[in-house]
Amino acid sequence: MKTAAFSYVLSVSEQQNLPTEGFSNEDTLNYLLDRQFLLQIDWKGESYLNEIGSFLQQRAITFKTEATFDFTAAYKMANDQAVTPGDFIPALLKALNHELKNKGLEIVQLDLSNDSYYIGVMEKSKQIKKASDEFWRFKPWGSQTGEVLYTVYCSCGSMNVWQLKMGESLSDDSCQECGTVIFDSEGNSIFKVSKDYI
Structure with a gap:
């Protein structure tokens, strides 16, 4: 049986506790968002200071207990590179993804074709794109055309x-x-x- 793409952004214990029976794709998405397994960010910016960095830190620790990192430099870099408010989130995710990759992790984005970013964390070796389907269209951050x-x-x-x-x-x-x-x-x-x- 094909592994659902969203399972790659969950730890083994989170996958075991996932109540998928009778869940639609939308129900599963809401479950993942409510429990902070995925984070939805508006293109205009974070809802509060260091929202993305804190989320990524928490998810990194879920996968690798010792995976702590300092995201201060990434925020400074993103602020320096952002020409317009809409440039900040992509610049920040690029910088933070570099930090995560040093820990054997990476950011993935779920493409729901709207103005928001839906991001998660997974181990670098996972093949999430091959597991993606019509609803769960995941791609590693940085695989965009620029x-x-x-x-x-x-x-x-x-x-x-x-x-x-x-x-x-x-x-x-x-x-x-x-x-x-x-x-x-x-x-x-x-x-x-x-x-x-x-």
Whole structure:
């Protein structure tokens, strides 16, 4: 029987205590989030200071009792590299993943095709991508292309999408449907801008 992809982000004892009978994928996801086996983070940033670092530290200890690390440098690096608020989380996860890999662990992301990041920790040797399915689409952090998909809904209702390399900025761009300015010459927008790191 194929191992469920989400089981790779659980320790052996957590897997044994998982009540999966009669659970839908959504029920299982809520269970994993409620028990902090996975962490959901909005693209805009953490809900409280060091939220991601604390989560990763706790999960690292679950897998390897001695796996403590100092995430101060990773936070400083992410703050220095983030050009816009949406850049902070990817930069932080990249820096923290480097720390985890030194302990034989790595960050994985569950792709649910929305504005949030769903992250977990697993041992580096696990083949989570091969176990992924239509709902449980996991990939190791850092396997992205290094590009950003920007999506903006104009006031006319039209969806506008741009795909750029990370670090490139949008400026002087208008709605493809009605011509309304979406990004001004400084790269600012009055519209909500959704970013997906791909």
